[in-house]
Amino acid sequence: MRIRWIVVCIMLLLNGLNCKGSLPIGATAVGIAGAALYAGFEKLRCTFYECCYKGADWIQPNIAALNIALEKYIHGQHLVRNVVSRALKAHLFNDQPSKALVMSFHGWTGGGKNFVSKFIAENTYKLGMKSQYVHIFVSTLDFPHEQMADIYKLHLQDWIRGNVSKCERSLFIFDEIDKMPLGMINGIKPFIDYHESIGGVDFRKSVFIFLSNTGGPDITRTMLQMWRAGKSREDITLMDLEHLIQLGAFNEDGGLHKSELIQHSLVDHYIPFLPLERRHIELCALDEIRRRGHRPSQELVKSVADEMVYFPPENKLFSTTGCKRVAQKVGYILATREYENLFE
Known part of the structure; x- marks a missing residue:
């Protein structure tokens, strides 16, 4: 009995607990020992393998490093730099966010949307884009057939539910969302809405990023008007463009067309990527x-x-x-x- 208690004591101490008090006996001792051994094993495993265990260093958001990367490599996108870091900081350092963070990147190809997504992953997860908690979907590759939208929707729901149950701090990136089958993206609505949990899983700490070319013509048209009026590029504000790209995403053909996500105001930030000079x-x-x-x-x-x-x-x-x-x-x-x- 004393040897068993010593083992329990050691495992409790390894997990930052104390083992003072009377000796536990029978099933109680076995239960405590089992729990302590499992927790100790998890800590040991997380030293060598990526895990979502609280206290492990595999998920360590570094907003300062993200700011440096955006400043150094994302050219001509002052609105992106102003919004992305603040939105992530407010969400990732909040232990009880009200909902999952949803950011929608819009603009012409080559503006840096994929680049920014990569920097977010690299400065949140130790393994960056290779992390098992970073999930990338490319519409033309993963959801190529319009007639299979309902099947894709069910598979996507299962994938998100399964992965968030493993790690609440999961990142989901949807590239080419403007080419996604119509209505399919509505399948993720429950996961980004204001629910404390769904089926016992809390989705509120997750991050969803949409990449889309929709809104590009409206952004460019507004930029040209401002340029002809003598307004500096750096003077353009989010207020000048956010409503335009929200309307564009809702009305233009594509994955967000007439989307419930937009109708119910579940996209937190519409971020314009300006055309590059x-x-x-x-x-x-x-x-x-x-x-x-x-x-x-x-x-x-x-x-x-x-x-x-x-x-x-x-x-x-x-x-x-x-x-x-x-x-x-x-x-x-x-x-x-x-x-x-x-x-x-």
């Missing part, structure tokens, strides 16, 4: 050249920017693909120059 393309080129280990020059950066296509035709203000094709252009130009140097 030539100066932002040059900054992206600079980043890519350095990433490849080459010394950047003004001439090389200019050559990359010259390869991109801009609109509208009369002033060529914005890149049609943002920074999306910059890496390919940098690689092509560097390879061409290396090839030419062989024959000099």
Whole structure:
């Protein structure tokens, strides 16, 4: 009996508890020992394998590091930098949020939506995008058939329910949500609504991010109007654009069209990604050249920017693909120059 109590005592001490008091006996001792042994095993396992155990360091939100990454690599998106970090800080450091955090990123391709999602994962989870608690869905890959929307919806609900039951601090990223089958996204409504729990699972600590090209034309149209009126890009506020992209997401064809999520105000933040100007393309080129280990020059950066296509035709203000094709252009130009140097 005394040996059994010593084992219980050791396990309790390992878990930060004390073992003072009279000796437990029989089933009580076995129950305490079992619970303590399991908790001790969990702590030991979490030292080597990713887990959601409270107190383990696998989920450690670092808002300061996120701010640095956004400032350094997300060019021309002051609204994104202003909103994303604050929204995450308010949610991730709240032990009792009222609902899951839902952010919807909108704008032309190449504006940095996937990049920002990646930085959020990297600065929340130790394993970043490889974490088992980060879940990415690409509509054209995972939900390609419109006629299977109801089946996809059920599978998605099971996936979310199962993974949040394993870890409340789960991150779900829906890419190309504008190409998702109509009505399918309504399936996640219960999980992002104001419910303390559903079937014994609390979804309020989870984060959902939607990536969409909807709203892009409205954002660009408003940007052009402000530019012609002499308003600086940096003076544009969220209030100037948030209502526009909410209406665009609701009315344009796509996964959020006439969505219950919008009707019931369950999307917390509509975040516009502004179309990028030539100066932002040059900054992206600079980043890519350095990433490849080459010394950047003004001439090389200019050559990359010259390869991109801009609109509208009369002033060529914005890149049609943002920074999306910059890496390919940098690689092509560097390879061409290396090839030419062989024959000099």
